Amino acid sequence: MKNTSLYYVIFILLFFGLNCSKKEEYHINGNIKGLESEVVMLATYNGYGDEIVLDSAILDGGSFKMSVEILHPQSAFFLIDTSYMIPFFLEEGEIELKADIHKSRDYMGHAMLAPEILGGVNNSIYQDYLKSYHEITNSTEAKALDSLYRNYISILQTNDIDNLIHLEDKIDELQHSISKKCNALRFEIAMNNPDKVVSSHILLNESLGFTNEAFSLSQMKTVVQKMKPYLGFNEDFIMCNKKIETIENLSIGKIAPEFSLENEVGENIALSDYREKLVLLNFWAYWCGPCIDQFPGYKSLYKKYNDRGFEIINVSEDPDKIPWKRALIEHQLPWSQAIVEKNVAFEISETYNVELLPTNYLIDQEGIILGNNLTLEELEVQLKKLLN
Numbered sequence: 001m002k003n004t005s006l007y008y009v010i011f012i013l014l015f016f017g018l019n020c021s022k023k024e025e026y027h028i029n030g031n032i033k034g035l036e037s038e039v040v041m042l043a044t045y046n047g048y049g050d051e052i053v054l055d056s057a058i059l060d061g062g063s064f065k066m067s068v069e070i071l072h073p074q075s076a077f078f079l080i081d082t083s084y085m086i087p088f089f090l091e092e093g094e095i096e097l098k099a100d101i102h103k104s105r106d107y108m109g110h111a112m113l114a115p116e117i118l119g120g121v122n123n124s125i126y127q128d129y130l131k132s133y134h135e136i137t138n139s140t141e142a143k144a145l146d147s148l149y150r151n152y153i154s155i156l157q158t159n160d161i162d163n164l165i166h167l168e169d170k171i172d173e174l175q176h177s178i179s180k181k182c183n184a185l186r187f188e189i190a191m192n193n194p195d196k197v198v199s200s201h202i203l204l205n206e207s208l209g210f211t212n213e214a215f216s217l218s219q220m221k222t223v224v225q226k227m228k229p230y231l232g233f234n235e236d237f238i239m240c241n242k243k244i245e246t247i248e249n250l251s252i253g254k255i256a257p258e259f260s261l262e263n264e265v266g267e268n269i270a271l272s273d274y275r276e277k278l279v280l281l282n283f284w285a286y287w288c289g290p291c292i293d294q295f296p297g298y299k300s301l302y303k304k305y306n307d308r309g310f311e312i313i314n315v316s317e318d319p320d321k322i323p324w325k326r327a328l329i330e331h332q333l334p335w336s337q338a339i340v341e342k343n344v345a346f347e348i349s350e351t352y353n354v355e356l357l358p359t360n361y362l363i364d365q366e367g368i369i370l371g372n373n374l375t376l377e378e379l380e381v382q383l384k385k386l387l388n
Contacts, residue, residue: 023069023070023071024069024070024071024092025067025068025069026067026068026069026070026090026091026092026095027065027066027067027094027095028042028065028066028067028068028094028095028096028097029063029064029065029094029095029096029097030063030064030065030066030078030096030097030098030099031062031063031096031097031098031099032059032062032063032080032097032098032099032100032101033062033099033100033101034062034100034101035059035062035080035081035101036059036061036062037058037059037060038058038059038080038081039056039057039058039059039080039081040056040057040058040059040064040066040078040079040080040081041053041055041056041078041079041080042054042055042056042066042068042076042077042078043076043077043078043079044074044075044076044077044090045075045235046235054068054070054076055067055068068090070090071233072197072233072234073089073090073091073092073120073122073197074089074090074197074234074235075087075088075089075090075197075198075201075205075236076088076089076090078097086099086115086117087126087201088117088123088126089117089120089122089123089126089197089198089201091119091120091121091122091123091197092120093119093120094119095117095118095119095120095123096117096118096119097115097116097117097118098115098116098117098118099114099115099116100114121196122196122197122198123198125189125193125196125198125199126198126201126202129185129186129189129198129202129206132185133182133185133206133207136178136181136182136185137178137182139178141174141177141178142178144174145171145174145175145178148167148170148171148174149171151167152164152167152168152171155167179207179208179213179214182207182208183207183208183214183215186202186203186206186207186214187203187215187219187223189202190202190203190223190226190227191222191223191226194223194226194227194229194230194231195227195229195230195231196230197231197234197236197237199227199231200227200231200234200236200237200240201236203223203236203240204236204239204240205236210239210240210243211243211355212247212353212355213355213356217244217247217248220240220243220244220247221244224237224240224241224244227240228241243353246350246351246353247353250352250353250361250369250372251369252369252370252371253368253369254368254369255367255368255369256271256281256361256363256367256368256369257271257351257352258270258271258272259271259348259351261315261338261339261340261341261348262338262339262341263336263337263338263339264324264325264328264337264339269313269336269338271313271363271367272367274311274313274336275365275366275367276309276365277309277310277311277365278305278309278310278311278362278363278364278365278383278386278387279311279312279313279362279363280298280310280311280312280313280360280361280362280363280374280379281313281315281352281360281361281362281363282294282298282312282313282314282315282358282359282360283315283317283349283352283354283357283358283359283360284314284315284316284317284357284358285316285317285318285357286316286318286320286323286324286326286327287318287323288357288358290357290358291357291358292327292331294358294376295331295333297376298312298333298335298376299333299334301376301379301380301383302334302335304383305383305387306334306335308387308388309365309387310383310387311335311336312335312336313335313336313337313338314333314335314336314337314338315338315339315340315348316337316338316339316340317340317348317349317354317357318339318340319339319340319341319342321339324339359372359373360372360373360374362374362379362382364386370382370386
C-alpha cells in the first residue's frame with residue numbers, strides 16, 4: 001500500500017511538472033526615425049477577432065522598450081499612433097523593430113514606415129516571405145495588370161462595352177496568375193515550416209487567406225495535417241482547422257445548416273419553412289454588380305419552374321436595410337428575401353463559407369445540399385433534371 005501511494009505521488013509530480021505551462025518573457029526594442037513622441041501599442045487578436053493590447057509605450061526620441069509574458073510564440077502587431085500597423089511575431093530572443101518614416105512612400109505619396117523586424121526564426125521567415133511576396137506583386141506581370149486597370153478606368157468613361165469586356169478578360173487572367181503565385185508561395189512556406197506559428201498566420205491572414213479561392217480542399221487538409229502535431233495551441237491554426245470542418249459540412253449530400261432571418265416585411269423566415277421545395281439559397285448585397293447581373297436569368301428560371309416547386313431565398317450579406325429595400329423595389333424580385341442582422345452577419349457568413357459574392361447553394365426538398373456556386377446554365381440543367 002505504501003509503495004502504491006509513493007507511485008501515485010511520483011505520477012502527480014511528473015504530470016504537473018511536464019504539463020504546467022510557464023509563461024515566457026519576451027523583450028522588444030524599437031527605433032523609428034521620423035517619429036518622436038507617438039504612442040506605440042503592442043497588441044494581438046484573440047480567436048474571435050477582438051484586439052487585445054498587451055503593452056504600450058511612448059516614443060522617446062523615436063525609441064521604445066517593451067516586455068510581455070505569454071505562453072507560446074504568437075503573431076502580434078505594433079499599432080503606432082493609430083496610423084501605422086506593423087505585424088510581427090512574439091518569440092524567443094531579443095526582438096528589434098527598425099523603421100524610417102522618410103524611407104519610402106506609397107503610390108499616393110504618403111509616408112510609409114518601411115519596417116524591419118529583427119530577432120527570432122518566425123520573424124526571419126516572415127520577412128523573407130514579405131520580400132518574395134513584394135517581388136511577385138511588383139513584377140512585370142503586376143505592372144502590366146496596373147496598366148490594364150488604368151486603361152479600364154479610362155474606357156469606362158467612353159462606355160465602349162466590347163473593349164471593356166476584352167480588358168476584363170485580360171485583367172482576370174493576370175489577377176489569377178499573380179494570385180496563383182502568391183498562394184503557391186504561402187503553401188510552400190507552411191509545408192516547409194509546419195512547426196512555426198508564422199506558417200498558420202501566413203495561411204490564414206495573408207493574400208487570399210485560407211479559402212477555397214486560394215487552395216483546394218486537398219491542399220488545405222494536407223498542410224493542416226502537417227502542422228497539427230506542433231500548432232494545436234495556436235489560434236490561427238485552430239481557425240484553419242475550423243475552416244476545413246465548415247467546408248466539409250457544406251459538401252454535397254450534407255444537410256444545409258438551419259437559419260432564421262428577417263424578411264423585407266419584418267417577419268422571420270427559416271430554411272426549414274421551405275421543406276418540399278427545391279431551394280436556391282443565394283447570398284448577395286445591393287452593391288454587388290455580379291449579384292445583380294444574375295437577376296434577369298434567375299427571373300426567367302423562377303417564372304418557368306416556381307409552380308413546379310422551385311424557390312429562391314435571397315440573403316443580403318449587408319445588414320443595412322434602407323439601401324437593401326430600395327434595391328428590392330428597383331429590381332422587382334418575386335422570390336423570398338431575407339437580411340442578416342448586424343450581430344449575426346459574421347456567423348451566417350462563416351456557417352455558409354461565404355467568401356465571395358454572389359455565393360449560392362442548391363438544396364433539395366429534404367434540406368440536402370445538391371451543389372454550390374452554380375452558374376445559370378448549371379442551375380437550369382439541375383432544374384430540368386429534378387423538376388421535369
